[in-house]
Amino acid sequence: MLEKNTCCGGHSHTPKNLIAKAEEFCSANGQRLTAPRAEVLKTLARSHKALGAYDILEAVLIDGKKAKPPTIYRAIEFWLEHGFIHRIESLNAYVSCDHDHDTAGVHFLVCENCKCVREAHTASPLKALDLDGFEPKHSQTETVGLCKDCH
């Protein structure tokens, strides 16, 4: 039974599509979709809230057993690297992403009450800046506030 989504603009929160995309990505790129990786991604994809690493740890079973932190963090790192999840810095937490987008101009609306996260994309804010020799790698905006429900 899928949880009703009332805060993220109707995003369905079904992990199916994302897992399918992940399978495709892995086989196309010689990566392995192992049990820890699959469980971590599914857990994030099912949630409409950002989850901390230890929330994920509590939620997943790998071969019927509780995992340990490095297992979770390795899977998180893997999906971060390949753009399937994002880290929400202001929460020390993670959300899945089913968009295709580059690394610039990502904007998160983060509810400080319920931890739901809405992802949006705007023109890169770097455009407006004189970088003066700074070499950007990754740009991310986080707006903390209250979502429609918690407001």
Added chain:
Amino acid sequence: MLEKNTCCGGHSHTPKNLIAKAEEFCSANGQRLTAPRAEVLKTLARSHKALGAYDILEAVLIDGKKAKPPTIYRAIEFWLEHGFIHRIESLNAYVSCDHDHDTAGVHFLVCENCKCVREAHTASPLKALDLDGFEPKHSQTETVGLCKDCH
């Protein structure tokens, strides 16, 4: 002897102005510029790099003695609340701020190598977004990359 600043566009990193501003702020607002608060702010103002809470802890002496974490975190919280410092989420670290600005449209260029931080201000990225009921409180952009020196 002031450290030569080569990465932040010539910002002088002298704590004098900021401390003076802080004194003024405190007396105008019935707040106390206590030893822990003063030492923490001075330490951040002297640094052209973001400092973690435990970096600050190692750097300051309060009445000749090393402080303990809560002392540092309380001072950090105080200056954060009053806009004298910022938290760089991607580093879990803090920088001083001698600008006067509101809480929207702050943009940090963060060097992942040397941890120097350049602060810039742009039009609020929220303008470009359909907030759809989301009530923003604080918005911050962090661009991680390499500064001119580390590049």
Added chain:
DNA sequence: CACGCTGATGTTATATTATAACATTAAGCG
């Protein structure tokens, strides 16, 4: 299939960042 290589995971321990809870002290005021 044994072998060896590689990448991933398992496991133990510990580092790093941050806060809860309560005791004590210092400032401001009548």
Added chain:
DNA sequence: CGCTTAATGTTATAATATAACATCAGCGTG
């Protein structure tokens, strides 16, 4: 001074993240 309140001191611990090394699984090769 004696009261009130805000701030700090102190102890302990929570929450987040990683280092280091052992083991295992997949895979190509012979």
